[in-house]
Amino acid sequence: MPEPFRVPLPVPPAARPARTEAGADFYELDQREGQVEILPGRKTTVWGYNGIFPGPTFTTRSGRRTVVGVRNMLTVPTAMHLHGGVTPPQSDGYPTDLVLPTRCAPGQNRYDAAAAPPGAHSMGAERMQGDTTTAVRTYDYPLPQRAATLWYHDHRMDFSAPQVWRGLAGIFIVRDEEDDRLPLPGGDRDIPLMLADRSFEADGSFRYPALDPTCTRRPGVEDAYMDGVLGDVQLVNGAPWPELEVSNTRYRLRLLNASNARRYQLRLDTEDGAHPPFIQIGSDGGLLAAPQRLATLAMAPAERLDVVIDFSEHPVGTRITLVNTAADGRMRQVMRFHIVRAEKDDSRVPARLSAFDKLTATRAMPVRSFDFRRTGDGEERQMWTINGKPFSTSKVWAAPRLGSVERWRFSSDFHHPVHLHLAQFQVVARGNRTPDPCDAGWKDTVDVRPYEVVEVLVRFDGYRGRYMLHCHNLEHEDMAMMANFDVV
Ligand code: C2O
Ligand code: CU
Incomplete structure (x- = not known):
């Protein structure tokens, strides 16, 4: 088991458009196997977008059409969902709108209902109606929405859990003018943090209690995992208990809980027992009206929290651990920040962040x-x-x-x-x-x-x-x- 805080925090590479036309960016994404080093000295085979885990980070703009052509080079069908996206239905990654492996003829890989033994979780042929499949699928995202931290991940019917566990997940940031105008920390001080727990076999491969590890026939997990599968290694951006070297300035951290089933109650701990606050500036759907200082953050799977941490309140040399007080043992630790240098900071967190449209319930609402x-x-x-x-x-x-x-x-x-x-x-x-x-x-x-x-x-x-x-x-x-x- 790796020692915590030995690995530097990786930041997933940026997705780059293959071509850009007036008003639209076109990306190509391959779903394929890749060999990555997650545990030091071990190789893990991931099913990743472009063969990496997390997949490349998209940075897009509100209202700018973003088109992602996905090619499936895996041995299993997939479906890609942009979580938090305001997306036309045909690009939503509905679980039976499959992308078939390019190596299989269409129809050959319907694995499905008919092949599943009686009693499998799959509810039979009825669940498969409306199934539309292709070998390459183009997801078209017009992004009529505010700046926010979204993510994309696999959504294949009956097999999302094992396929996300093996790596099919990435971050997708939408920016807009309102967000750009704010004096928040930016550039390399605006960092996504994808939190996900995993388990590993001795050879470095992912361990997951699937009934069918090939993900081709029988869906589901052993009954003991009815409540969800938890890992015993905490990953952030795909690295175990990493450390991030920071300057004594503010950082904007876009937290995503990409775990299958793990919930977090996050807190910052200094070595002398203090708990510096998080300044929450946004949630799943973008900026809050005003920042709020919070001592702890609760995060269920798929939630995002956009926070600022102000490291200027601590001397250079300080180490601050991000902990999960909802977990025990070594899973209580998530990652560590190490303040290694002094730097000038002209960022700030303004008292008003966003023109925010607060809804109120009325009796007329269904x-x-x-x-x-x-x-x-x-x-x-x-x-x-x-x-x-x-x-x-x-x-x-x-x-x-x-x-x-x-x-x-x-x-x-x-x-x-x-x-x-x-x-x-x-x-x-x-x-x-x-x-x-x-x-x-x-x-x-x-x-x-x-x-x-x-x-x-x-x-x-x-x-x-x-x-x-x-x-x-x-x-x-x-x-x-x-x-x-x-x-x-
Ligand atoms: Cu329907 Cu993040 O999923
Ligand atoms: Cu549930």
């Missing part, structure tokens, strides 16, 4: 409830359902109107990070209380805790068509905890 729960007893295969139903491509759970705002209530029997495609929301209540500080801002994912009801106001903007909401615990997602909604 109300819908979604209950996230485990079902099945004894004989029956256990699965995770929404309103008692496992996912099916042909069922529609809700049909909100384009341009409307609705009140959605999420209840649960467990921790379920609930995510909506397309639509962003604001959290208005959590278990009869006012929301938590980390619920602030525009969100696309909210952690619904056991026996709690979370109410959100959702704005359906952008496009009509079929989208989904689901639990972003990726094992739950693969075990059918997804639902369709049609924007009409």
